[in-house]
Amino acid sequence: MNSVEVSNEQLLALVNGKNAHHNLSVPILVEKVLTRQEGILTSTGAVCATTGKYTGRSPEDKYIVEEASTKDRIDWGKVNKPISETVFENLYTKVLSYLKEKDEIFVFNGYAGADKKVRMPIQVINEYAWHNLFSQQLFVRPTEEDLKTHQAEFTVISAPNFKADPEVDGTRSETFIIISFERRTVLIGGTEYAGEIKKSIFSVMNYVLPEQNILSMHCSANVGQEGDVALFFGLSGTGKTTLSADPNRRLIGDDEHGWSSSGVFNIEGGCYAKCINLSREKEPQIFDAIRFGSVLENVVVDDESRIADYDDNSLTENTRAAYQIDNIDNIIVPSIAGHPNTIVFLTADAFGVLPPISKLTKEQAMYHFLSGYTSKLAGTERGVTAPEATFSTCFGSPFLPLAATEYAEMLGRKIDEHNVQVFLVNTGWTGGEYGVGSRMKLSYTRAMVQAALEGELTHAETVKNDIFGLEIPIHIPGVPDDVLQPAKTWADQSTYYVKAKELAVKFKENFKKFPNVSKEIELLGGPRI
Incomplete structure (x- = not known):
């Protein structure tokens, strides 16, 4: 034997x-x-358990x-x-x-x-x-x-x-x-x-x-009333869960999906939501989904009332809630839909230099997919005293056993095959870097994403960003025109260009880890410096 x-x-x-x-x-x-x-039972009927010294994944192990x-x-x-x-x-x-x-x-x-x-x-x-x-x-x-x-x-x-x-x-x-x-x-x-x-x-x-020629993706997905499908890629803190939970669109899933020859399907049957600072006002769907059978992880609970205190981070910032997707009312059953019409890459740029929304060519889409850029903020990790650029390949590098280029090339083929519109959306800072500027208003981001999903930007007039080569719409209803052009929101435009070039250099340095990617993607997809 x-x-x-x-x-x-x-x-x-x-x-x-x-x-x-x-x-x-x-x-x-x-x-x-x-x-x-x-564990213990909370006031909503959810179970709450703590996980000791390991309150997150152990990638080194x-x-x-x-x-x-x-x-x-x-x-x-x-x-x-x-x-x-x-x-x-x-x-x-x-x-x-x-x-x-x-x-x-x-x-x-x-x-x-x-x-x-x-x-x-x-x-x-x-x-x-x-x-x-x-x-x-x-x-x-x-x-x-x-x-x-x-x-x-x-x-x-x-x-x-x-x-x-x-x-x-x-x-x-x-x-x-x-x-x-x-x-x-x-x-x-x-x-x-x-x-x-x-x-x-x-x-x-x-x-x-x-x-099986199926693209696996670390993204959320939803479907509109006309059957149009949207994918949202983004690292923690970029707004992936918030923006995909749209009352006018049905949720397919919030984290993991496959894209086959038939369309998109959820890999999971539930959601694993971060719940630090969770409130019914900000995230009603998630808040109300945490009920009997759900599991809370490392959430502080009052001894007497058994009410969860989602604002308490004394155990960890990485508090979590696991619940069945059926606990959310506005879902599609089963969790499958057709081919995507729109893909949104989300980034929270703490340098305040990326446009709040821009249209991507296929080469730019593959470049930014491989880059997977967002920012770590000061205070989020020990030793981080100023915003830091962070890159997570394909927006999910810890979970990719194969070479990143395999996923990117498959994405490129599917974008071509299904004529998918791709947008880069910056939910980060405007008017200056973190500490100077302010976070992009959620109402503006929602208006921009809505315009993208409804096809209003397909033939919209655009202007090109000199440094990143991105096509920026010059007008979107509900958003001030100047907000769409990041340089115009800075008090000193020369400082904007200095910071923008700094970030562009970081993109180029990061992209060196893909020596086998075609020069066409690097030249046509990346910054123009």
Whole structure:
């Protein structure tokens, strides 16, 4: 019997063991969370759990097993760190033995992908009941009929209280998130942060979907009343969730999507929203979605009233809420739609030099997709004392197992094939850099995005930005004309051009990490300096 067959037998023994609970209902899982004292019940009926010292992902502890079938496919480097099959097999055996001795473990069988033609059956095995409840909220839930034929193609095994010994187990620390594509397994240990479960499956889908000629995307998506589809790409703090939650458009999904030959589909069955400073006034859809069955992560809750204090960041800025997408009223069911008509790249430029909206050519779209630019603000991280340019390839570099150019080239082909309009929208600063200027008014951004989605900018008159080569509309209803031209909002235009050139240089320096990209994309898509 070879190692794969042994591994399969070990897994079957675990999931068929007497301690394994399969696809428990939400009420029973909530009861388990409370009786096992894994979390508390809040005033809205949501469960709240804390995750100890790990309140976010641990990218330094994430690995991909170097195997014969993946060795030449993975884009190895800082993001995709290799680990040996021997290390994986030893940890796999240890974790399964550890879980086998537990009084209870929890198994969820569901899917990644709302499109039944391409969805991937998955299995999630959890040490914690609240992690299993989280999995039910985030992934696509099966029907009773589905469960009769469900055969998992990928399994996530999460054992937070199993801690690795780096000297013995070959890891960097006690924590590990390891993907084996040949074993079709994700192994997680040493961290209670539930987001590792969600994002590990996204990483898997970013590997398997392109093999089927499906573009996997870290974006939100919605659909208009006429069936027109829009995608919103953007890093944290750029407004991706806020702008895609439009009362006049139905939500397809808020974070992960695939784009197949049929159109767009949500990879998930739920939402994982940041909820720091959340209020009903600012984000009514998210606020009201946090109800019975939902999971709050690292949110401070009043001991007596059990009311969540979303303004309290004493545990972390990265407070989260996980809930089923059905908890939002204005959604499309199932979470699939046609081909996109419009793509919006969102950036929060703290240098205040990028236009608030600009039309992109295909080459510019590929350039800015590969760049994935936004800004880190002073005070958000230790050592950040002034705005810093940050670039996350394809707006999701931590989750891309393949070379970034594969995703960008696929995007370029789809833009051509479906004649998609692409816009770069700056939700950051205007009238000066951070500390001098002010944040772009949300009402202006909404007006600009609405004009883009409704096709008003397709043939609009534009003027070209000298430094970035971007075509800027000269008039949009509801937005002062001067606001559209960033240089005009600065008190000293010569200072604007100095700052704009500084940012342009950063773009060019960052783009050096793509030596194999065609010169056409670099010359026609990037800054003109």
